[in-house]
Amino acid sequence: MVNKVLKTMASSFIALILIVLALSGIYTVKTGEEAVILRFGEYVDTINEAGLKWHIPIIDTVLKANLNESKRLEFGFYTTNPGNSKNQATYSSNENESLMLTGDENLVNVETIIQYKIKSAKEYYFNVDDQIQTLSIITQSTIRRVVASHLLDEVLTDNKFGIQQEIKDDLQETCDKYGLGIAITAIQLQDVNPPLEVDAAFKDVASAREDKTSYINEANSYKNEVIPTARGNAAEMINMALGYKEQRIEEAKGDVANFTQVLQKYNDGKSVTRTRMYLETLEEILPGVEKYIVDEKGNTVNILPLGESSVIPTTD
Numbered sequence: 009m010v011n012k013v014l015k016t017m018a019s020s021f022i023a024l025i026l027i028v029l030a031l032s033g034i035y036t037v038k039t040g041e042e043a044v045i046l047r048f049g050e051y052v053d054t055i056n057e058a059g060l061k062w063h064i065p066i067i068d069t070v071l072k073a074n075l076n077e078s079k080r081l082e083f084g085f086y087t088t089n090p091g092n093s094k095n096q097a098t099y100s101s102n103e104n105e106s107l108m109l110t111g112d113e114n115l116v117n118v119e120t121i122i123q124y125k126i127k128s129a130k131e132y133y134f135n136v137d138d139q140i141q142t143l144s145i146i147t148q149s150t151i152r153r154v155v156a157s158h159l160l161d162e163v164l165t166d167n168k169f170g171i172q173q174e175i176k177d178d179l180q181e182t183c184d185k186y187g188l189g190i191a192i193t194a195i196q197l198q199d200v201n202p203p204l205e206v207d208a209a210f211k212d213v214a215s216a217r218e219d220k221t222s223y224i225n226e227a228n229s230y231k232n233e234v235i236p237t238a239r240g241n242a243a244e245m246i247n248m249a250l251g252y253k254e255q256r257i258e259e260a261k262g263d264v265a266n267f268t269q270v271l272q273k274y275n276d277g278k279s280v281t282r283t284r285m286y287l288e289t290l291e292e293i294l295p296g297v298e299k300y301i302v303d304e305k306g307n308t309v310n311i312l313p314l315g316e317s318s319v320i321p322t323t324d
Contacts, residue, residue: 033065040076042129045069054130073129078193081140083147084119085198107203108152114160117201122147122179123194131189139188146186150179164200172197 036059037043043055046069055061063070084106091097106117124143126132136142154175155163163171176195183190273281 033062033068035061035063035070035072037061037072038074040074042073042075042126044071044073044129044133046071051130051134071129071133073126073132075126075129077125079124079126081122081124081143081147082120083122083144083151084117105148108155110155110160110163111157112159115203116155116160116163117199117203118151118155118163118197119199120147120151120175121194121196121198122192123196125191125193126189127191128189131187133189135187135189139190142186143183143188143190146182146188147179150182151175154178160202164202168197168200 035043037055037057039058041058043061044051045053045055045063047064047067049069085099085101087097088100089095089098101117101119103117106119107115108118110116122143132139154171158167158171172195176192179195180192183192
């Protein structure tokens with residue numbers, strides 16, 4: 009009887025253990041998560057459908073990754089205190105990482121934030137031994153290579169956004185090449201400055217550059233103001249010249265017409281016309297003077313009065 013009870017208890021205990029083991033194989037895959045199943049340490053499957061799942065206890069291992077979680081990697085500095093609603097975050101520079109050469113052989117400190125997500129749990133867990141260390145090395149190499157291909161002014165101000173995009177594209181390409189299973193979502197050049205030893209000189213250069221820009225803008229403003237005025241004046245002068253030209257042409261046409269009429273009359277009666285023109289000319293050049301006209305025989309010529317002056321006839 010006792011043996012039977014012991015056997016029953018043993019069977020129940022074993023059954024309980026099996027039930028506990030079976031229940032321990034239940035796990036949950038949340039929305040946005042991806043689970044990787046290992047059996048005896050070897051990859052066997054990837055689960056990316058949300059819900060309750062089961063794996064073989066002890067034999068299987070489940071590794072999960074949140075594909076929606078945004079992760080952050082700091083380069084050239086590190087956060088000493090993340091801060092909260094009451095305290096600001098604090099940071100410390102790491103010049104061993106941040107100090108690098110530009111394309112025109114100037115030194116510059118570049119502090120960068122890399123934001124990324126896991127896009128493939130299988131690649132992330134199995135293709136490299138230390139994902140974060142590998143990403144850090146790749147990031148450092150990529151940033152130094154891109155910065156070295158640009159001038160200092162581009163890195164500091166002129167092409168900062170373009171450089172960020174270039175780093176992002178190059179870094180993603182390298183991550184895909186090594187199969188890290190990572191998607192680079194953003195690159196931010198957090199702080200870009202020349203070394204402290206030459207910071208004052210660079211500020212002077214920046215100030216001079218701002219003055220240059222200001223002078224150029226003033227010159228362009230003056231140009232935009234003066235050129236339309238000059239064009240208006242030029243158009244006015246051209247119109248006046250054209251008007252004067254037309255006036256002179258019409259006057260010349262009138263003079264030609266008058267001369268043509270006189271010439272016609274002259275040709276019709278040369279002697280009479282010549283005498284009339286002679287008398288009219290005398291009136292014009294000798295106004296107010298008594299004039300006497302004597303013919304070839306010495307006698308005065310009787311003619312009609314000419315204006316205020318008259319030829320006074322004399323007796324033979």
